[in-house]
Amino acid sequence: MIDGKKDKISVYIVEDYLLLRISCKKTLEQDSFFDVIGDFENAEDCISALETRQSNIVLMDLALPGINGIEATKIITNKYKDVKVIITTSHESRQEAIACLASGASAYVVKTPDYQGLLDVIKMVNLGALWFDPRFGSIAKEAAIKPNTTDFNNLYDNEINSILTEKEYKVLGLLAKGESNVEIAKKMMVSANTTKAHVSSIFEKLAVKDRVQAAVKAVKAGIV
Numbered sequence: 001m002i003d004g005k006k007d008k009i010s011v012y013i014v015e016d017y018l019l020l021r022i023s024c025k026k027t028l029e030q031d032s033f034f035d036v037i038g039d040f041e042n043a044e045d046c047i048s049a050l051e052t053r054q055s056n057i058v059l060m061d062l063a064l065p066g067i068n069g070i071e072a073t074k075i076i077t078n079k080y081k082d083v084k085v086i087i088t089t090s091h092e093s094r095q096e097a098i099a100c101l102a103s104g105a106s107a108y109v110v111k112t113p114d115y116q117g118l119l120d121v122i123k124m125v126n127l128g129a130l131w132f133d134p135r136f137g138s139i140a141k142e143a144a145i146k147p148n149t150t151d152f153n154n155l156y157d158n159e160i161n162s163i164l165t166e167k168e169y170k171v172l173g174l175l176a177k178g179e180s181n182v183e184i185a186k187k188m189m190v191s192a193n194t195t196k197a198h199v200s201s202i203f204e205k206l207a208v209k210d211r212v213q214a215a216v217k218a219v220k221a222g223i224v
Contacts, residue, residue, distance in 0.1 A: 008035035009126050010055040014072070015088070016041045016064050020111075024059065027115040033123060041065075043072035050076065054083055056126055059118075060105075062089035062096065070096070070103050074178045077104030084125050088118070097136045102212050103178050107131040160221045163205050169223070171198045175211055176218035 011034055015021035021039050028034040037055055040046045043064050050058075058076060062069035073085045086107040087100045097108045106125045109118055110133045121131050132139060164172065167188070174184045185195040199211075208214045 009033055009057060009122060010035045010037050011122065012037060012046050012049065012055045012058045013039040014041075014043055014046045014058065014064065014069075015039070015061045017061075024115065024118075028119070031119055033119070043067040043069065047072065047075060050080060050083065054080055056082075056084065057122055058083060058085045059122075060085050060087050062087050062091060062100070070099050073100060073105050074103040078177065086118075086121060086125055086131075092135060094136060094139065097132065097139055098210075098212055101132075101139065102215060108133055108136060110135065160206070160217070160223065164202065168198050168202050168205070171195065172202050172214060172218050173223050175199065175202070176215040176223060178215075 011028060013021055013024055013028075013036060015024060018041070021041070025036050025039050028036050037053065038046070038049050040049070043060065044066055046058060046060075047067075060069045060072060060076075064072070067075075069087055069089070073087065076083055076085055084106040085104065086109060087105045088109050088111055089096070090111050092110060100108050107121050107130070109121055109131075124131055160169065160172070170188065171184055174187060179187070181192055181195045181199065184199075185192045188195065199214075202214055203209070206214055206217050208217060
């Protein structure tokens with residue numbers, strides 16, 4: 001049971017549509033589980049507020065003026081490991097859903113007039129769950145890396161060190177952190193074309209189809 005305000009789930013709301021922001025805030029404030037500690041029309045103001053007061057949850061609209069929800073999620077989750085971001089959107093794009101997952105979002109929720117479902121998602125995510133709208137549930141299955149064996153003690157062999165070059169290993173680590181090819185190129189001090197070639201080689205050597213699968217394999221191998 002929740003006992004006093006200190007035990008409530010603290011929430012920041014980022015939504016550029018004023019009526020939706022007010023409606024969401026009002027709904028959360030009517031539930032004893034939640035404490036809305038701030039609401040913003042853009043991601044920049046939320047990121048600024050997090051510097052002085054962290055929330056348990058950030059409800060992040062995907063399409064925002066200035067920094068969009070994907071970029072903001074990457075910034076927040078990289079800097080604040082205990083802050084969980086829930087993406088809320090009116091879009092139904094598989095690519096956007098995958099990008100949100102790779103950027104560190106804990107949930108991807110398609111907006112509906114009924115907020116009860118969202119309240120339940122917030123509670124689950126606050127406990128550590130990863131939640132995606134059922135319309136995109138297959139994403140997790142597609143992104144999962146198949147084990148090399150059915151042996152419980154050796155499901156995922158760490159062969160990455162032996163099959164990747166030193167530069168590819170570094171690129172994979174940055175990729176797994178959500179860095180774009182342009183960002184990786186700057187940090188590695190190489191051209192964008194060279195980075196693209198490294199990423200393609202990594203995909204081929206690890207037998208993966210995309211950045212999400214490569215990132216999952218990197219996490220399993222303990223690279224990040």
